[in-house]
Amino acid sequence: DQQVKQNSPSLSVQEGRISILNCDYTNSMFDYFLWYKKYPAEGPTFLISISSIKDKNEDGRFTVFLNKSAKHLSLHIVPSQPGDSAVYFCAASARNYGQNFVFGPGTRLSVLP
Amino acid sequence: DVKVTQSSRYLVKRTGEKVFLECVQDMDHENMFWYRQDPGLGLRLIYFSYDVKMKEKGDIPEGYSVSREKKERFSLILESASTNQTSMYLCASSLPSPGTSSTSYNEQFFGPGTRLTVL
Numbered sequence: 001d002q003q004v005k006q007n008s009p010s011l012s013v014q015e016g017r018i019s020i021l022n023c024d025y026t027n028s029m030f031d032y033f034l035w036y037k038k039y040p041a042e043g044p045t046f047l048i049s050i051s052s053i054k055d056k057n058e059d060g061r062f063t064v065f066l067n068k069s070a071k072h073l074s075l076h077i078v079p080s081q082p083g084d085s086a087v088y089f090c091a092a093s094a095r096n097y098g099q100n101f102v103f104g105p106g107t108r109l110s111v112l113p
Numbered sequence: 114d115v116k117v118t119q120s121s122r123y124l125v126k127r128t129g130e131k132v133f134l135e136c137v138q139d140m141d142h143e144n145m146f147w148y149r150q151d152p153g154l155g156l157r158l159i160y161f162s163y164d165v166k167m168k169e170k171g172d173i174p175e176g177y178s179v180s181r182e183k184k185e186r187f188s189l190i191l192e193s194a195s196t197n198q199t200s201m202y203l204c205a206s207s208l209p210s211p212g213t214s215s216t217s218y219n220e221q222f223f224g225p226g227t228r229l230t231v232l
Contacts, residue, residue: 004155
C-alpha cells in the first residue's frame with residue numbers, strides 16, 4: 001500500500017497559467033516533505049521542501065502548501081513555463097525512517113506553449 | 114557542484130546473468146542509495162548505506178545485493194538477472210541528516226540512471 005500518493009498521473013497546463021500538483025500521504029509520522037523534478041534521461045533533481053512545522057514554503061515561482069490535518073500537500077508553479085514540463089515526484093520522511101525518503105508515483109506535467 | 118555518476122546509461126543483459134551497476138559520487142557524502150523507478154510506482158528503495166562497509170535493506174531488496182568498499186562508490190549487484198528486474202535504476206547520495214532536534218533532512222542527489230533490460 002503506497003504511503004505517498006499522487007493521484008494524477010498527468011496534467012496539462014497552458015503556458016503562463018498556474019500548475020497545481022497534488023500529493024497525499026497516509027503516515028501521520030511523516031514530518032518532512034520534498035518535491036523532485038525529473039526530465040527524461042536525467043536523474044531527479046531537488047526542487048523545494050517543507051517541514052511539518054510550516055504550512056507554506058515559497059521559492060521563486062514554486063510554492064509548496066502543507067495541510068497536515070488532511071495529510072495533503074500541493075506544489076504550485078506560477079507562472080508555468082514550457083521548461084517546467086517534467087515528471088514531479090513528491091517524497092516524505094519521518095524520524096523513524098532514518099534518512100530515507102518515501103516517493104510517490106509521480107505526475108507528468110506538460111506545459112503547452 | 115555535486116556529481117553522481119553511474120557506469121552505464123543503457124544495459125541489456127540475458128536472464129541468469131550477473132549484473133553490476135556502479136555508482137560514484139564526488140562530494141564525500143556518507144549516505145548512498147539505490148532505487149528502481151517503474152511506471153506508476155515511483156522510486157522504490159532497494160538498498161542504502163550510511164557508511165563504508167555498511168548496508169541496509171530498503172523496501173524491495175529481493176534479488177539484489179550491494180557493496181560499499183569505498184566511501185565514494187556504491188555498487189548494486191543482480192546475482193541472477195530476471196526479466197522482472199527490467200527497470201530504470203537510480204543511484205543517489207546525501208549528507209547525513211541533522212540530529213533529531215532539527216526539522217530538516219538533507220536532500221538526495223541523483224545520478225542520471227541506468228536503464229536495464231533483461232531479455
